[in-house]
Amino acid sequence: ELDMYRAATHNKGIMNGVDAVLLATMNDWRAVEAGAHAFASIGGYHSLTRYSKNSNGDLVGSIELPLAVGILGGSTSVSPKATVAKKILDVRSSGEFGYVLAAVGLAQNFSAIRALANEGIQKGHMKLHARNIAISAGSPDNLIESVVDEMVKSGDISPSNAKRILASLEKNNK
Numbered sequence: 001e002l003d004m005y006r007a008a009t010h011n012k013g014i015m016n017g018v019d020a021v022l023l024a025t026m027n028d029w030r031a032v033e034a035g036a037h038a039f040a041s042i043g044g045y046h047s048l049t050r051y052s053k054n055s056n057g058d059l060v061g062s063i064e065l066p067l068a069v070g071i072l073g074g075s076t077s078v079s080p081k082a083t084v085a086k087k088i089l090d091v092r093s094s095g096e097f098g099y100v101l102a103a104v105g106l107a108q109n110f111s112a113i114r115a116l117a118n119e120g121i122q123k124g125h126m127k128l129h130a131r132n133i134a135i136s137a138g139s140p141d142n143l144i145e146s147v148v149d150e151m152v153k154s155g156d157i158s159p160s161n162a163k164r165i166l167a168s169l170e171k172n173n174k
Contacts, residue, residue: 004045017108026075026082137162
């Protein structure tokens with residue numbers, strides 16, 4: 001809570017989730033993003049989330065962020081994609097929509113903190129990056145995970161290594 005750089009990282013992650021829903025519903029994600037960061041800077045930059053333990057020892061998370069959003073009018077009403085997104089969300093008021101956005105932000109932040117506490121975000125991102133490289137190197141579906149695992153194990157996550165590993169796996173599978 002006291003490290004403004006960590007808070008900025010947390011808030012960026014929170015807003016990644018919130019922004020995705022805002023984009024899907026054709027809300028002005030830039031305005032909400034700016035408002036959230038301005039709100040987080042009141043009294044010194046801080047995270048939009050707070051975590052504590054309750055009397056039973058359970059983790060309790062909360063989030064506070066300003067949300068000027070709508071579900072009627074403007075592009076939220078004329079875009080067929082926004083209409084489908086709002087139907088999926090099944091929200092009937094902008095207040096209810098705000099609760100959904102807050103829940104998404106809190107869930108996004110909790111999953112990032114969990115990753116930090118477990119394997120670490122860097123490791124998770126590198127595995128995802130390795131998967132993208134394995135696919136772009138031409139790995140067939142049945143070998144993608146093997147190529148990814150070998151790249152991660154070697155510490156060389158690159159297209160040339162992916163192609164080398166793929167060639168070796170294909171040679172050994174013949």
